[in-house]
Amino acid sequence: MLKVKLGLKGPTVSEICFGSLAISSLQGRVSEEQGREILQYAFSRGIDWVDTAELYENYSQLKPVLTRNPEMKVVSKSYAVTHQELDASLEKARKELGRDSIDIFLLHEQESHLTLKGHAAAWEGLLEAKARGQVGAIGISTHAVQGVRAGALQPGLDVIHPLINYQGLGIIDGSLGDMLEAIAFAAELGIGIYAMKVFGGGHLAAEPERAVNFIRSIPGIQAMALGMSSIPEVDYNLALLNEEPISDELRQAVLHRERKLYIADWCQGCGKCVGGCPQNALYLNDGQVCLQPERCVLCGYCGRYCPHFCLKII
Template sequence: MNKVLLGSTGMAVSPLIFGSLPLGPLQADMPLEQAGRLLRHALDRGVNMIDTAELYETFGHIRAALKGYNGSCYLVSKTHATDPVTARQHVERALRELCVERLDIVHVHAARVADPFTERAAIIDLLLEMRHEGKIAHVGISTHYISAVRQAARHPEIAVVHPLINREGMGILDGSAQEMAEAIAEVATAGKGVYAMKALAGGNLIAQARQSLRFVRDLPGVHGVAVGMLSETEVDANIALFSDSPLDDGLWRGLEARRRRLKIMERFCVGCGACVEACTNHALSVFDGKARVDEDRCILCGYCAAVCPEFMIRVV
């Protein structure tokens, strides 16, 4: 794959970025060695950036892929902490478990925060401090809000933005897909790197995966797209798509026929409502003492699974 400059960071990245969320316990819970082989396959094929987060619990999966690897790989993590002490712990854990001295990007993981520059100002300051210490190369914002993307365009210290965008606008919390696309173009014009998330709306657009991925890839200002992949077949198919190589129609029709869903193990659900509060898309509710999901609203982000005290929610 040809590489693309990620804004003003100096990083030349593959337009296909490996999103590691599906590998971890919030979704597929893939064994470390198996995940390591899959990630290494992607690296060997030219993918050179892996996206993770404290919430994903995939540091070990990535470490397994990087063991003995001599090529270039940019590593991105995120902290959802609300206080600087915890944020530092998240970054230090990522460094320790990934066995690296510096992370290429660390995002304020602020999907549900409309104004992270106010509500997470202390976290931004902490990440900038760790950048000065040499532990972080670039500071970014991960968000589902158009308003946050627009604010990032005017923030001198934010180098990279990781926005939610898909052609249906599913999961965007304050506007439409068109409005988010306009904000992305604005923030890229300001010199920020942009790599998108949820191009398939967490699997809801998988039946039109090729068109949906191309839509996001081709938006003005988008330098890359993070895609969760669970097989070498998916990796190879996406590399062909992002490289504009000939596509195997039969293979893609098979991939597009698959459907993922949120599974709540009702027998063990205590009806606490923690998942409802965590849902960014108002897809969950508690009815008759049990959590229920509206599959038309669910974007399969897995945030609800991360807060379930009984560990009874999975994306399958």
């Protein structure tokens, strides 16, 4: 597994980060114990860091694996706004993950300089926690072009976790070209960058080689977080990045398993996806998007319209 350094100040890690949302109860693809087994297997194959968040509510799931493998690095994220909220989020992560220090801690989903300004007290808390040695690198995650640009200029920021894929699915404030320019700007300043939503929330999974190779072609990106919910997915993704032959059996296991449209419970009922579904398979009911399964053809077009990636083909 290729090792990379995240920018000038971030840690050295494997090129793939294990995205743990896919094994958390938030998505419900696997049991808690199955998720642990998949993460342990990924670590045995050379993936040496895991991405989580307070939102995922899976610290207890990850803790046994982290305890067995103290060299595994961990990223967590928080929506904290105040200094007090940040302190509480960090203490929760340290306690429930069984770590004195969190390797990378991010403010979750920052959209612009205005968002960061609104979280200024939390950022100050992060800077202080880093000075105390309770966190290693600090930064932000973002789905926004302006989030990347503002993050690059944030005093003390080490790492940015931006949304980026070859179709630009999920970027909330600009084009794919705009995001690429913002990432290049951040990279020139020495910021560590690891990509999220490489497969567009599952909508680009039919062309995984193209998806991975696109990210690898961007000079400013050092690594990527990939959500994996099975051992074959781990093997498949590692084969992709190691440019190894992929057997028909493995390809079938990953790309041709039974799939469905998953609607996350954090759906905000904006309705943008309803009008974007060419099959009229989606509708709003009491502020929640609902599905008529008999109409759904799993085209994935609806995912283009959701700013929060609530809709996924899994």
